[in-house]
Amino acid sequence: MYDIIGDIHGHAFELLMLLNKLGYSYQDNTYKHPRGRKVLFVGDYIDRGPQSFYVYKTVRSMVEGGSAIALMGNHEFNFVCYHTLDIDEGVYLRPNSAKNRHQIAKTLENLEQHSYKDYTALDEMLAWFRQLPLWFENNQFRAVHACWDTAIIERLKADFGGNTIPSYQWKSCSIVNGFKGPYFESIEVILKGRELKIPKGGSFKDKDGHKRTNFRVKWWEPVNNKTIGEAAVKASDFKGDPILQEVLNEPITFEPYPATAKPVFVGHYWLDVQKDRIALRAPNVACLDYSIAKGGSLVAYQMNTASLDAEAFVVFSPTDFNN
Numbered sequence: 001m002y003d004i005i006g007d008i009h010g011h012a013f014e015l016l017m018l019l020n021k022l023g024y025s026y027q028d029n030t031y032k033h034p035r036g037r038k039v040l041f042v043g044d045y046i047d048r049g050p051q052s053f054y055v056y057k058t059v060r061s062m063v064e065g066g067s068a069i070a071l072m073g074n075h076e077f078n079f080v081c082y083h084t085l086d087i088d089e090g091v092y093l094r095p096n097s098a099k100n101r102h103q104i105a106k107t108l109e110n111l112e113q114h115s116y117k118d119y120t121a122l123d124e125m126l127a128w129f130r131q132l133p134l135w136f137e138n139n140q141f142r143a144v145h146a147c148w149d150t151a152i153i154e155r156l157k158a159d160f161g162g163n164t165i166p167s168y169q170w171k172s173c174s175i176v177n178g179f180k181g182p183y184f185e186s187i188e189v190i191l192k193g194r195e196l197k198i199p200k201g202g203s204f205k206d207k208d209g210h211k212r213t214n215f216r217v218k219w220w221e222p223v224n225n226k227t228i229g230e231a232a233v234k235a236s237d238f239k240g241d242p243i244l245q246e247v248l249n250e251p252i253t254f255e256p257y258p259a260t261a262k263p264v265f266v267g268h269y270w271l272d273v274q275k276d277r278i279a280l281r282a283p284n285v286a287c288l289d290y291s292i293a294k295g296g297s298l299v300a301y302q303m304n305t306a307s308l309d310a311e312a313f314v315v316f317s318p319t320d321f322n323n
């Protein structure tokens with residue numbers, strides 16, 4: 001049986017507290033469950049928080065000790081691309097711009113603190129990130145960092161021969177010198193979520209102040225004549241832009257995750273403990289990212305039954321601990 005854990009983003013203390021709450025304890029240099037339960041991590045171990053290196057080491061030790069499976073998040077994907085030089089073009093798969101460097105700055109700083117005499121630490125970390133699976137599926141449930149899209153996952157599985165990115169395919173998953181690789185969009189959807197273009201040139205600024213011209217769709221909800229305002233994950237972000245206010249009531253269509261499909265677990269969406277509540281997104285969809293890196297909580301789902309149960313979330317909230 002699995003305990004599925006959402007985005008950690010360098011919050012090591014909260015991770016250890018949540019593991020403890022789930023019944024895992026330190027043995028054989030890692031964390032194990034007395035009844036052999038396993039953790040399934042949905043990705044985003046690094047960036048933003050103070051202890052990315054320790055989180056990575058803990059997650060890795062659990063995978064190597066047989067008590068966890070760890071999926072790739074968009075932050076691990078970006079971290080690898082940032083450090084991968086395409087020798088033909090002479091550029092990195094993710095531009096080494098100030099914005100992209102800023103995204104990984106805390107992780108690099110933390111890595112240096114821990115490994116100031118170990119020049120192989122970064123290479124080891126990159127090698128481990130490169131082989132992380134993009135998704136998980138067994139006969140009970142599915143998990144992926146941001147969005148389960150069966151057609152995309154089937155295509156990647158066939159072309160990659162499994163659920164990891166083969167070393168020679170990283171370039172095909174990136175944009176290099178303006179050339180969009182054939183798998184770029186697929187990776188975007190499964191690791192960053194389904195997005196649609198805002199009509200009429202509308203845009204908004206995200207939580208980091210970056211301009212966005214697409215909006216994230218609640219791909220887990222049935223669409224019966226939904227408006228953009230209803231289908232957007234954070235329509236509240238749209239405040240202020242007059243074009244956006246204009247398009248909020250326009251209807252859109254997209255194919256949501258089928259109500260009859262296997263339960264799926266994701267992270268990625270920076271849900272708000274109060275506003276979004278700790279609840280299922282759909283009867284067969286659970287999102288476990290409750291913004292630990294933005295004053296939220298670290299959330300797990302303790303799987304005991306085949307169908308999803310709204311009571312199965314296990315939450316570690318740093319504010320509970322302080323009180």
Ligand SMILES: [Mn+2]
Nearest residue numbers: 044073074268
């Ligand atoms: Mn993410």
